[in-house]
Amino acid sequence: MVRQVKSPIELTDAFHANGLKVTPQRQLIFRLMHDNTMHPTAETLFSDASTQMPGISLRTVYQTLTDLAAMGELRLIDVGAGAVRFDPNVDDHHHVVCELCGDVRDVYVADSQNLSIDGLDGFAIDSTSILFHGSCAKCA
Amino acid sequence: MVRQVKSPIELTDAFHANGLKVTPQRQLIFRLMHDNTMHPTAETLFSDASTQMPGISLRTVYQTLTDLAAMGELRLIDVGAGAVRFDPNVDDHHHVVCELCGDVRDVYVADSQNLSIDGLDGFAIDSTSILFHGSCAKCA
DNA sequence: TTGTTAATCTGCATTGATTGCTAACTAGCA
DNA sequence: TGCTAGTTAGCAATCAATGCAGATTAACAA
Numbered sequence: 001m002v003r004q005v006k007s008p009i010e011l012t013d014a015f016h017a018n019g020l021k022v023t024p025q026r027q028l029i030f031r032l033m034h035d036n037t038m039h040p041t042a043e044t045l046f047s048d049a050s051t052q053m054p055g056i057s058l059r060t061v062y063q064t065l066t067d068l069a070a071m072g073e074l075r076l077i078d079v080g081a082g083a084v085r086f087d088p089n090v091d092d093h094h095h096v097v098c099e100l101c102g103d104v105r106d107v108y109v110a111d112s113q114n115l116s117i118d119g120l121d122g123f124a125i126d127s128t129s130i131l132f133h134g135s136c137a138k139c140a
Numbered sequence: 141m142v143r144q145v146k147s148p149i150e151l152t153d154a155f156h157a158n159g160l161k162v163t164p165q166r167q168l169i170f171r172l173m174h175d176n177t178m179h180p181t182a183e184t185l186f187s188d189a190s191t192q193m194p195g196i197s198l199r200t201v202y203q204t205l206t207d208l209a210a211m212g213e214l215r216l217i218d219v220g221a222g223a224v225r226f227d228p229n230v231d232d233h234h235h236v237v238c239e240l241c242g243d244v245r246d247v248y249v250a251d252s253q254n255l256s257i258d259g260l261d262g263f264a265i266d267s268t269s270i271l272f273h274g275s276c277a278k279c280a
Numbered sequence: 281t282t283g284t285t286a287a288t289c290t291g292c293a294t295t296g297a298t299t300g301c302t303a304a305c306t307a308g309c310a
Numbered sequence: 311t312g313c314t315a316g317t318t319a320g321c322a323a324t325c326a327a328t329g330c331a332g333a334t335t336a337a338c339a340a
Contacts, residue, residue, distance in 0.1 A: 021307050021316055042298085057319045062298070080218040080269075083297060096263045105263065110256035115270070118248040122277030123236045129220075129271045130255070137262030161287055161336050182327085197290045202327070223326055 005088045006073055008034055014071055025049075025056050029064045033074065033088045039095075039104035041083035079104060079131065094129065098136035107132065145228045146213055148174055154211055165189075165196050169204045173214065173228045179235075179244035181223040219244060219271065234269065238276035247272065 006014065008030035012022045028049055040048070046061045065086050068074040077085040079097045085104055087095075092113070093106045109130055117125075146154065148170035152162045168189055180188070186201040205226050208214040217225040219237045227235075229246055232253070237244045249270055257265075 016308090019316085023307070023317065025318075055319080059299085059320075060318055063317080066299095076220070078218055078220040080216075093259075096257075096260060096265065098263065099266070105261055106259055108258040110258070112255070115252070116250035117236075117272070118250070119233075119246055120236060121245055122280070123238065123245065123272070123274050124280055125236065125272045125274040126239070127273045129273065131269045131271070132257070132263070132265045133267045133269065134263050134265040140262070140264055156337090159287090163288065163336070165289075195290080199291075199328085200289055203288080206328095 005035055005090075011068070011073060014073065015067075018071060020067060025053065025060050026064050028053055028056070029061060029068075033068070033086070036088055037106070039077060039085040039087050041085055043083060045086070077104065077131075094131065096132035096134060098139055099133055100135050100139035103136050103138075105136075145175055145230075151208070151213060154213065155207075158211060160207060165193065165200050166204050168193055168196070169201060169208075173208070173226070176228055177246070179217060179225040179227050181225055183223060185226070217244065217271075234271065236272035236274060238279055239273055240275050240279035243276050243278075245276075 008027060011030045012027070015022050015026065029045065032045055032048055038044070042058065042062050042065055045065070046056070046058045049056050049061060065074060069076055069086075072090060073088070075087045075090050077087055077095055079085060079095070079102070082102065087106070089106055092108075094109050094112065095104050096107050097104045112128055112130060115128070148167060151170045152167070155162050155166065169185065172185055172188055178184070182198065182202050182205055185205070186196070186198045189196050189201060205214060209216055209226070212230060213228070215227040215230050217227055217235055219225060219235070219242070222242070225244055227246070232248075233246050234249050234252065235244050236247050252268055252270060255268070
């Protein structure tokens with residue numbers, strides 16, 4: 001079952017349902033994240049948002065992204081260098097990052113829920129993050 | 141083929157072979173990392189080192205760990221929260237982290253080199269990092 | 281053993297990413 | 311239209327890590 005990326009309208013409803021207000025700043029970020037496959041950082045989104053809404057604060061961008069993540073509408077990706085990337089795709093998937101240009105893509109790994117793991121030592125697993133490191137077609 | 145954790149003596153040779161000097165500070169860090177399965181942060185190691193060598197600087201700990209990593213004798217683990225963890229096990233393995241206490245363990249994943257990946261879009265893969273998130277036996 | 285030199289150490293400043301704080305503002309509701 | 315709790319902007323503060331420079335020292339040669 002694939003959980004589709006939510007539309008700005010659906011996110012508005014979701015915010016209201018959680019007792020959160022929907023401001024113009026938040027609506028802008030909803031739109032910027034909708035169907036966004038760039039895996040942007042908060043700074044990148046702030047820069048994009050600033051062109052459409054001069055004066056919006058970086059703090060507000062962080063706050064809204066954090067709220068979205070807390071509601072499960074956004075996934076955080078730590079690629080091990082630089083700032084966290086945000087991904088509106090909350091489907092079961094993983095990532096590949098280009099070590100040269102930093103480009104990140106969604107990838108789908110067969111049976112990633114059923115890996116054979118040795119050495120768990122009593123750990124209960126909640127989730128799995130697979131990160132492939134390599135070089136993209138452009139940088140190769 | 142398993143690459144064993146190198147002993148302090150072997151690391152000393154490796155440093156010399158790379159034109160690097162071996163200082164008492166470095167020897168101490170070699171010893172502290174040898175067979176260390178705690179996946180410590182630089183700060184943690186600094187704290188451990190300080191008890192045996194008061195006055196050693198955090199900067200030196202970072203420097204030595206960075207040198208070891210550059211020589212491939214150490215692996216960096218980014219668990220997505222807090223500081224980077226250092227792992228003297230450079231064998232092909234992965235990690236599970238307890239989201240409650242931060243404990244990290246080495247795990248071995250069957251066929252992790254042969255995952256079926258969809259959506260690579262021309263990326264060439266150099267390495268794979270699998271991070272399992274969950275709770276350890278103590279925190280469960 | 282001593283001298284030379286490049287590498288290293290310490291301590292401090294700086295950067296980068298993110299969060300904390302608060303007064304002014306406003307979305308949502310009565 | 312007013313009320314009120316949630317939000318925003320801006321700036322300070324924190325945390326992890328790196329940059330820098332003068333004092334120190336490991337390693338090698340004489």
